[in-house]
Amino acid sequence: MRSTDKRTFLDEARRAQIVACAIEVIAEKGYANASLAHIAARASTSKGVILYHFAGKDELIEQVVAEVFKVATAELVPKLQAETTARGHLRTYIEARVGFLAKPIWTTCER
Structure with a gap:
């Protein structure tokens, strides 16, 4: 494992790619079946x-x-900030969270 201070741009890009691929594998196979292989x-x-x-x-x-x-937070915060009532905040929070979970945001990890 490398220190954050020593990571190059390419190291960060590769880490991001691996994370995106891990998200896809977990979404498809479930955590228990998402092996490193x-x-x-x-x-x-x-x-x-x-x-x-x-x-x-x-x-x-x-x-x-x-x-x-x-x-998820980057998607949610602007929607919540646009609301002015407690009821609006609650409705927006629930709709945004359910919407976030329902859509595939990591449909492909860049290889």
Whole structure:
């Protein structure tokens, strides 16, 4: 695992690609079946490359969760800010969360 300070642009791009591929594999196969081998195959790389960029599956999954929250929040916040009532906030929050879960936002990981 490399320190954040030492990661190059290419390292960051590869990490982002692996995270996107992990999201796709988890969405298709479920967490229990989302092995590093499946993720590596989706990313057209090897488990060794994944382990170069992440300390293990736990660290990769932490990054997956962070990415999903980041995207969901970026989509939700502007919608909530546009609402002026408590009822509007609640309706918008529920609709945005359900909508986010219903649509495939990671339909392809760039390989």
